[in-house]
Amino acid sequence: MAALEPTGLEPELEIIDLTGETTASEEEEEDLSDVSSDGPDAASRAQLHAAIYTVPEARLRDVLADLVDRAPAVYQALARELITANPATRVVIPRWETCASCGETYDVNADDGEEECIFHPGNLQVNEAKFLDWDEDCHGPMDSAHDRDEYPENFSWSCCNGDGMAEGCVNGQHSVAVHKKRRLA
Structure with a gap:
Protein backbone atom coordinates (compact mmCIF):
# COMPACT_ATOMS: atom_id res chain seq x y z
CA MET A 1 0.00 0.00 0.00
CA ALA A 2 1.43 3.34 -1.01
CA ALA A 3 1.94 5.99 1.63
CA LEU A 4 0.15 9.27 1.20
CA GLU A 5 2.45 12.16 0.58
CA PRO A 6 1.74 15.36 2.43
CA THR A 7 0.22 17.95 0.10
CA GLY A 8 0.21 20.83 2.49
CA LEU A 9 -3.60 20.99 2.41
CA GLU A 10 -5.59 20.18 5.47
CA PRO A 11 -8.45 17.76 4.90
CA GLU A 12 -11.86 19.42 4.84
CA LEU A 13 -13.71 18.76 8.06
CA GLU A 14 -17.43 18.17 8.17
CA ILE A 15 -19.10 20.17 10.91
CA ILE A 16 -22.17 18.55 12.44
CA ASP A 17 -24.58 20.93 14.16
CA LEU A 18 -26.24 19.23 17.12
CA THR A 19 -28.23 22.32 18.16
CA GLY A 20 -30.93 21.89 15.50
CA GLU A 21 -30.72 25.56 14.53
CA THR A 22 -30.40 26.28 10.82
CA THR A 23 -29.39 29.28 8.81
CA ALA A 24 -31.49 30.78 6.02
CA SER A 25 -29.30 29.21 3.32
CA GLU A 26 -29.57 25.78 4.94
CA GLU A 27 -33.37 26.11 5.07
CA GLU A 28 -33.45 26.97 1.36
CA GLU A 29 -31.36 23.87 0.60
CA GLU A 30 -33.72 21.71 2.68
CA ASP A 31 -36.77 23.15 0.86
CA LEU A 32 -35.19 22.36 -2.52
CA SER A 33 -34.20 18.84 -1.44
CA ASP A 34 -37.77 18.17 -0.25
CA ALA A 58 -58.87 -4.07 -16.91
CA ARG A 59 -55.77 -2.19 -18.14
CA LEU A 60 -55.31 -0.56 -14.72
CA ARG A 61 -55.47 -3.99 -13.05
CA ASP A 62 -52.85 -5.33 -15.49
CA VAL A 63 -50.54 -2.38 -14.77
CA LEU A 64 -50.90 -2.84 -11.00
CA ALA A 65 -50.31 -6.59 -11.20
CA ASP A 66 -47.17 -5.99 -13.28
CA LEU A 67 -45.89 -3.37 -10.81
CA VAL A 68 -46.52 -5.74 -7.88
CA ASP A 69 -44.29 -8.32 -9.59
CA ARG A 70 -41.53 -5.82 -10.46
CA ALA A 71 -41.40 -3.34 -7.56
CA PRO A 72 -41.20 -4.54 -3.94
CA ALA A 73 -42.31 -1.12 -2.62
CA VAL A 74 -45.47 -1.30 -4.74
CA TYR A 75 -46.10 -4.86 -3.48
CA GLN A 76 -45.79 -3.74 0.13
CA ALA A 77 -47.99 -0.67 -0.31
CA LEU A 78 -50.76 -2.56 -2.12
CA ALA A 79 -50.60 -5.49 0.31
CA ARG A 80 -51.19 -3.04 3.19
CA GLU A 81 -54.13 -1.47 1.37
CA LEU A 82 -55.79 -4.48 -0.23
CA ILE A 83 -55.32 -7.61 1.89
CA THR A 84 -55.56 -8.57 5.55
CA ALA A 85 -55.50 -11.70 7.67
CA ASN A 86 -58.69 -13.18 9.06
CA PRO A 87 -58.13 -13.03 12.86
CA ALA A 88 -59.88 -16.37 13.46
CA THR A 89 -58.22 -18.44 10.73
CA ARG A 90 -55.10 -16.33 9.95
CA VAL A 91 -55.93 -16.86 6.26
CA VAL A 92 -55.16 -13.90 3.99
CA ILE A 93 -58.37 -12.35 2.65
CA PRO A 94 -59.31 -9.22 0.68
CA ARG A 95 -59.48 -6.15 2.94
CA TRP A 96 -62.37 -4.53 1.06
CA GLU A 97 -65.71 -6.27 0.53
CA THR A 98 -69.10 -5.32 -0.87
CA CYS A 99 -71.93 -5.61 1.63
CA ALA A 100 -74.67 -8.05 0.67
CA SER A 101 -77.33 -5.89 2.34
CA CYS A 102 -76.55 -2.29 1.37
CA GLY A 103 -74.18 -2.73 -1.57
CA GLU A 104 -71.54 -0.39 -0.05
CA THR A 105 -67.84 -1.23 -0.10
CA TYR A 106 -66.45 -1.54 3.42
CA ASP A 107 -63.18 -2.31 5.22
CA VAL A 108 -63.35 -5.73 6.91
CA ASN A 109 -60.89 -4.41 9.51
CA ALA A 110 -63.34 -1.70 10.64
CA ASP A 111 -64.72 -1.85 14.17
CA ASP A 112 -67.57 -4.39 14.20
CA GLY A 113 -69.31 -2.52 17.05
CA GLU A 114 -70.56 0.22 14.74
CA GLU A 115 -73.76 -0.45 12.85
CA GLU A 116 -72.89 1.33 9.63
CA CYS A 117 -75.08 -0.73 7.32
CA ILE A 118 -78.44 0.90 6.60
CA PHE A 119 -80.70 -0.96 4.20
CA HIS A 120 -84.19 -2.16 3.28
CA PRO A 121 -84.68 -5.91 3.76
CA GLY A 122 -87.76 -5.86 1.51
CA ASN A 123 -88.31 -5.41 -2.20
CA LEU A 124 -88.96 -2.26 -4.18
CA GLN A 125 -92.44 -2.48 -5.68
CA VAL A 126 -94.15 -0.32 -8.26
CA ASN A 127 -96.99 1.91 -7.01
CA GLU A 128 -99.24 2.00 -10.08
CA ALA A 129 -101.42 4.78 -8.64
CA LYS A 130 -98.47 7.18 -8.81
CA PHE A 131 -97.90 6.55 -12.53
CA LEU A 132 -100.70 8.86 -13.69
CA ASP A 133 -101.59 8.59 -17.38
CA TRP A 134 -98.98 5.86 -17.90
CA ASP A 135 -99.66 3.70 -20.92
CA GLU A 136 -97.40 0.65 -20.97
CA ASP A 137 -98.01 0.22 -24.71
CA CYS A 138 -96.59 3.71 -25.28
CA HIS A 139 -94.14 4.22 -22.39
CA GLY A 140 -93.12 0.62 -21.74
CA PRO A 141 -93.38 -1.30 -18.46
CA MET A 142 -93.60 0.73 -15.23
CA ASP A 143 -91.33 -1.60 -13.30
CA SER A 144 -87.98 -1.16 -15.02
CA ALA A 145 -84.50 -0.25 -13.83
CA HIS A 146 -84.74 3.01 -15.76
CA ASP A 147 -88.03 3.98 -14.12
CA ARG A 148 -86.73 3.03 -10.64
CA ASP A 149 -83.88 5.48 -11.18
CA GLU A 150 -85.96 8.15 -12.93
CA TYR A 151 -89.10 8.01 -10.74
CA PRO A 152 -88.10 6.55 -7.33
CA GLU A 153 -91.04 8.31 -5.65
CA ASN A 154 -93.37 6.05 -7.68
CA PHE A 155 -92.05 2.92 -5.96
CA SER A 156 -92.35 1.74 -2.36
CA TRP A 157 -90.48 -0.70 -0.14
CA SER A 158 -92.37 -3.81 0.95
CA CYS A 159 -90.65 -3.75 4.35
CA CYS A 160 -91.64 -0.26 5.52
CA ASN A 161 -93.86 1.25 2.79
CA GLY A 162 -91.30 4.05 2.38
CA ASP A 163 -90.95 5.41 -1.14
CA GLY A 164 -87.99 4.58 -3.36
CA MET A 165 -86.04 7.58 -2.01
CA ALA A 166 -86.41 6.58 1.66
CA GLU A 167 -83.28 5.78 3.63
CA GLY A 168 -82.98 2.18 4.79
CA CYS A 169 -85.28 1.10 7.60
CA VAL A 170 -82.87 -1.38 9.21
CA ASN A 171 -79.47 -0.66 10.80
CA GLY A 172 -76.96 -3.44 11.20
CA GLN A 173 -73.48 -4.63 10.50
CA HIS A 174 -72.13 -5.12 7.01
CA SER A 175 -72.18 -8.70 5.77
CA VAL A 176 -69.96 -10.20 3.10
CA ALA A 177 -71.72 -10.94 -0.16
CA VAL A 178 -71.52 -14.60 -1.09
CA HIS A 179 -68.94 -14.99 -3.82
CA LYS A 180 -69.98 -17.15 -6.72
CA LYS A 181 -67.46 -19.82 -7.50
CA ARG A 182 -66.20 -19.71 -11.03
CA ARG A 183 -66.53 -22.87 -12.97
CA LEU A 184 -63.38 -23.84 -14.79
CA ALA A 185 -64.06 -25.05 -18.33
Missing part, protein backbone atom coordinates in the same frame (compact mmCIF):
# COMPACT_ATOMS: atom_id res chain seq x y z
CA VAL A 35 -39.18 19.06 -3.67
CA SER A 36 -36.86 16.75 -5.55
CA SER A 37 -37.15 13.86 -3.06
CA ASP A 38 -40.96 14.00 -3.03
CA GLY A 39 -41.08 13.13 -6.69
CA PRO A 40 -43.12 14.84 -9.36
CA ASP A 41 -44.67 18.27 -8.95
CA ALA A 42 -48.40 18.92 -8.48
CA ALA A 43 -49.09 19.34 -12.20
CA SER A 44 -47.47 16.00 -13.05
CA ARG A 45 -49.39 14.29 -10.26
CA ALA A 46 -52.66 15.81 -11.54
CA GLN A 47 -51.95 14.48 -15.04
CA LEU A 48 -51.27 11.00 -13.68
CA HIS A 49 -54.46 11.12 -11.57
CA ALA A 50 -56.44 12.07 -14.68
CA ALA A 51 -54.93 9.15 -16.58
CA ILE A 52 -55.75 6.74 -13.72
CA TYR A 53 -59.39 7.82 -13.75
CA THR A 54 -59.73 7.45 -17.52
CA VAL A 55 -57.82 4.22 -18.20
CA PRO A 56 -60.04 1.13 -18.62
CA GLU A 57 -60.32 -0.89 -15.39
